[in-house]
Amino acid sequence: MYFEDLSLCDYHSGPYASCSWSVPLLAIGWLEHPHSFSKGGTLHELSQRLEEFTYASRKCYPSYCFRGVHQCSHCLLGERGNPRSVQTHVNLWIPGERVVYIAPALIIHYIGDHGYHPPDEFIAAVMRCPEYGSSSYCDALQAANVGLPPPLKLKDQVDAEFKEQLERALALRGMRATPPGTGA
Numbered sequence: 001m002y003f004e005d006l007s008l009c010d011y012h013s014g015p016y017a018s019c020s021w022s023v024p025l026l027a028i029g030w031l032e033h034p035h036s037f038s039k040g041g042t043l044h045e046l047s048q049r050l051e052e053f054t055y056a057s058r059k060c061y062p063s064y065c066f067r068g069v070h071q072c073s074h075c076l077l078g079e080r081g082n083p084r085s086v087q088t089h090v091n092l093w094i095p096g097e098r099v100v101y102i103a104p105a106l107i108i109h110y111i112g113d114h115g116y117h118p119p120d121e122f123i124a125a126v127m128r129c130p131e132y133g134s135s136s137y138c139d140a141l142q143a144a145n146v147g148l149p150p151p152l153k154l155k156d157q158v159d160a161e162f163k164e165q166l167e168r169a170l171a172l173r174g175m176r177a178t179p180p181g182t183g184a
């Protein structure tokens, strides 16, 4: 899937759709062969932060991992025809100033192996972004979304809502979600 950098991302429902947010959801690093992209500079610190975010995202937001994966079409189809198939199913949401950026975790590979240089405003947003999935991160995301709750739920929230729904459904049928004697 190709999106030009800083264009509106409307890929899927929920947090992937621009209409789910109160501010523009801007695509970053959705590169595809044969579209060209900006290059230059060494961005070790940026890559390191994005790696930390990707690792945290798998733990904090597992329900938003794609069912399919993004593959690097520049490796598969590019000039050098590298047969290596780099892929990931993680995406990252980065709070900006009255915008939210969405980048595939494959951006780390694009930066490291293809010399991709994302827009400076995105780099600045990543460098000031709190620890991914932390309460400060959730606050920053909500602030970027003009103070409204973002359509992105932490694993604990998703689990709690699922449990609540299950208990409600079982209560309707006169059943209990937890075995008797557990104190629940």
Ligand SMILES: [Zn+2]
Binding pocket: 072, 073, 074, 075, 076, 086, 109, 113, 114
């Ligand atoms: Zn590649």
